[in-house]
Every structure is written in structure tokens, then in C-alpha cells.
Amino acid sequence: MVKIDEKLEPILNEVIRRNAGEPEFHQAVREVMESLGRVVAKHPRYADNALIERICEPERQIIFRIPWVDDQGQVQINRGFRVQFNSALGPYKGGIRFHPSVNVGIIKFLGFEQCFKNALTGMPIGGGKGGSDFNPRGRSDGEIMRFCQSFMTELYRHLGEYTDVPAGDIGVGGREIGYMFGQYKRLTNRYEAGVLTGKALFYGGSRARKEATGYGATYFVERMLATRGLNFEGRKAVVSGSGNVAIYTMEKILEFGGRIVACSDSAGYVVDDDGIDLDLVKEIKEVRRGRIAEYARERKQARYVEKGSIWDVPCDVAMPSATQNELTGKDAETLVKNGVIAVGEGANMPSTPDAVRIFQDAGVLFAPGKAANAGGVATSALEMQQNASRDSWTFEQTETRLATIMRGIHDRCAATAEEFGAPGDYVLGANIAGFVRVAEAMDALGVI
Numbered sequence: 001m002v003k004i005d006e007k008l009e010p011i012l013n014e015v016i017r018r019n020a021g022e023p024e025f026h027q028a029v030r031e032v033m034e035s036l037g038r039v040v041a042k043h044p045r046y047a048d049n050a051l052i053e054r055i056c057e058p059e060r061q062i063i064f065r066i067p068w069v070d071d072q073g074q075v076q077i078n079r080g081f082r083v084q085f086n087s088a089l090g091p092y093k094g095g096i097r098f099h100p101s102v103n104v105g106i107i108k109f110l111g112f113e114q115c116f117k118n119a120l121t122g123m124p125i126g127g128g129k130g131g132s133d134f135n136p137r138g139r140s141d142g143e144i145m146r147f148c149q150s151f152m153t154e155l156y157r158h159l160g161e162y163t164d165v166p167a168g169d170i171g172v173g174g175r176e177i178g179y180m181f182g183q184y185k186r187l188t189n190r191y192e193a194g195v196l197t198g199k200a201l202f203y204g205g206s207r208a209r210k211e212a213t214g215y216g217a218t219y220f221v222e223r224m225l226a227t228r229g230l231n232f233e234g235r236k237a238v239v240s241g242s243g244n245v246a247i248y249t250m251e252k253i254l255e256f257g258g259r260i261v262a263c264s265d266s267a268g269y270v271v272d273d274d275g276i277d278l279d280l281v282k283e284i285k286e287v288r289r290g291r292i293a294e295y296a297r298e299r300k301q302a303r304y305v306e307k308g309s310i311w312d313v314p315c316d317v318a319m320p321s322a323t324q325n326e327l328t329g330k331d332a333e334t335l336v337k338n339g340v341i342a343v344g345e346g347a348n349m350p351s352t353p354d355a356v357r358i359f360q361d362a363g364v365l366f367a368p369g370k371a372a373n374a375g376g377v378a379t380s381a382l383e384m385q386q387n388a389s390r391d392s393w394t395f396e397q398t399e400t401r402l403a404t405i406m407r408g409i410h411d412r413c414a415a416t417a418e419e420f421g422a423p424g425d426y427v428l429g430a431n432i433a434g435f436v437r438v439a440e441a442m443d444a445l446g447v448i
């Protein structure tokens, strides 16, 4: 483990003490603290006024009961969360995750990361995150709708286009956003389009929002490869996951001339040496809401591996786009041994701390999620802009803005890493650039 600066160590210890049993949150805070040593050494004023302590403490945390009735007439209970982390830069902004693994520590880690990610976009959005331990798998449309309505019946009072603007995340896509928006509208009697992002196009959604996280991550990696005179042309890529992020990462890599050799879902992965047929993945995942195993049943040359790690598949570019801590130190060693040249995180914190260290020590280009996957939330901010001006932009216009934002984030991270004496260290660059923007805004607003 990297040694933490002596001014920062007590702050980290205090975070661990008062947030007991939340390892993902500790991990996310620790990583930022590792980077901030260089900031407080250069600019000691950032350690004043308990600025760093305040950044680690959410402004508000809401935990609530979600009762709903399943198709058998049974009453079910889930737990809902919204962690409103920091609003110095704008209304809280961040997705809602529905997954059985969700707990307060996971939502807190995601909310913490979101503050820095959103700051990196340069847009006026604070950080927050929410979700529930509800498992949508195998649930009917009616059950999903009743659950979303019950979730929003509590959450609506904490939201607003100037207060808190949720979006999707794992388990929450266009369908769920629609049900939540409908319930919000009904409860408030307001057509407040800007209260949720990731809406469908016909009621205030933005073009390119669905594609944005994956496209954005690929733009980031393209720019990062270019620093070494490289590109995607003819390169083999492995993209874990088969949700929104993974699907549109694959689409953009293909457009850039790369080849996708493997993708996965939570049950296993498929390898297709002919190159993954993205249309089939879309059909399985977006239309049938099925499992990736179906791919190998329909493509004879493909092979499905139920147990094991997708990172065993040799590739030039790895894009972990499934979930937190999916790529371990052992996986990183395998990838390095197989000659990986770049890793771009499409998911939030998918690489464990030792995996990150192994990549960096081996000189692999490494793009951390809070920078590389910021295209999703950046396009959410573009959706908010369109809603505020009652406008609707073309796909090209929106994607052009996204591409400019991603290249800007890349360049800001690279320049910051350089300024703080660690050229090429995008983890350090992202943490410091994100932190400085949030800290400056907080300082300007006084002790609040």
C-alpha cells in the first residue's frame, strides 16, 4: 500500500472509524488520500478549514423502506438509499443502482467518486448516488413498475431540478427512469423534466445519453493511446459486462477499427475469435433481457465460459465495464503477461488497488473510472441543459460535445499529473484535478 501523508492519515483513520464495515467506501477514500499528499505538500491551505474532512462526509444520507406487492400478492420489503454527497458545484447528480449487493457503503463509495468525476467534467453538477438492494432479475414489468413507484413515493421529496437529479446505473435504464418520472410527476403535479436524466427521447431525454458512457470511455482511451502514438486500429479488445456501458464501448471501439474478442455478464463470458457480433449482443441484452450464454448457443465458433475470469483472454486493450472490484491483482498480472497496452475503466472502481498498482508499475496506460466513464454524467448535464432551455439537440451535436468534454478531461488529468510530478499517472491527475475544483468551490462558499 502507498504511504499516506501524515496530515491525511488521521483523516482516513477517522473515515474508517465512523463508517465501520464499509470497505468499498474506505477503498475509494484511501485512493484519493494517496493522491492528495502531493497537493497539501504544494498548497498547504487545502488542509485548512477541515476542507478534506468535510469532503469525506456526505451532506445528507437518506435510508428508507420500500414496500411493494409482487405478482403473487406477497408484500415485499426492500431498502432504499440516497447519499447526497456534495452540492458545492451544483445540484447533487448521480445514478440509482438496483442490485442485491447494494448497501450504504457501496452507495457512499459511488457518491464519493461521483463528486470528483462530476467536477472533472467542468459542468455545474454536485455529487450523489442512490439505489436499492432490489433485484430486478426475473421480475415482471408490473413488478418493476410498482417497485419504482414505491421507491419514488419516498424519494421525490428529496429531489428537484435544482436540488438532486438522479439517473440510471446498474439495473436502472430507460424503463425504470420512465416509471420513476411518471410517479414524480404525479406526486408533485409538476412536469419537471430536469429532475431525472436518462429519459426516453419522446419526453425530454437527450440523444446520445444511452451511448454516452461507453462512447466517452472509448474517446478517453483513444486520446490516451495517442500520447504514445498508438490507436485502436486492428487492436484486440476485451470489454467486460454487457450493459449499457459495455455495449456502447464495444460499438465505438469497432468504429475506431478495433476488434472485440470477449464480453461477459455476471454469470460468465463469451469468446468469439471472429470478433463479437454486437448486433447479437444487443438483441440478447436490450431486446430479450437475456443472458450472454445465449450468444454461444447461436454462434457456433464462440465459446462460453461459466467459471473463470474474462481477463484470461489475451488482448491489447481491456475495458472493465461491469462493476466494482471485478478485476483483481491476479487478473492484472495475467493481462500484463499477455501484453495489454491500455486499460480503460468503464465501470466505477472495477480494478482493485493492487491491480491498479500492477498496471502502473508495468507501464500500462491506465484510465481510472472517475475520469474515463465521466461521459455518461456529462451527457446527463447536457440533458439538463436541453430541458432547461426546452430544446432538443441532434445526435451529432450532442456527441460532438461529449467528445470535446472527454478529450478535455483527458488533457486536464494528464496536465495535472505532470504539474504534480507524476507524468502519465491518470489516477493522480484525476484525483487532484477533481479535488481542487470541489475544494475551491467549497472554500468560496464558507463553512457550510
Ligand code: GLU
Binding pocket: 093, 094, 095, 096, 165, 166, 167, 168, 169, 197, 348, 373, 374, 376, 377, 378, 380
Ligand atoms: N451512473 C452514472 C455514473 O456512474 C451516471 C450518473 C448520471 O448520469 O447522473 O456516472
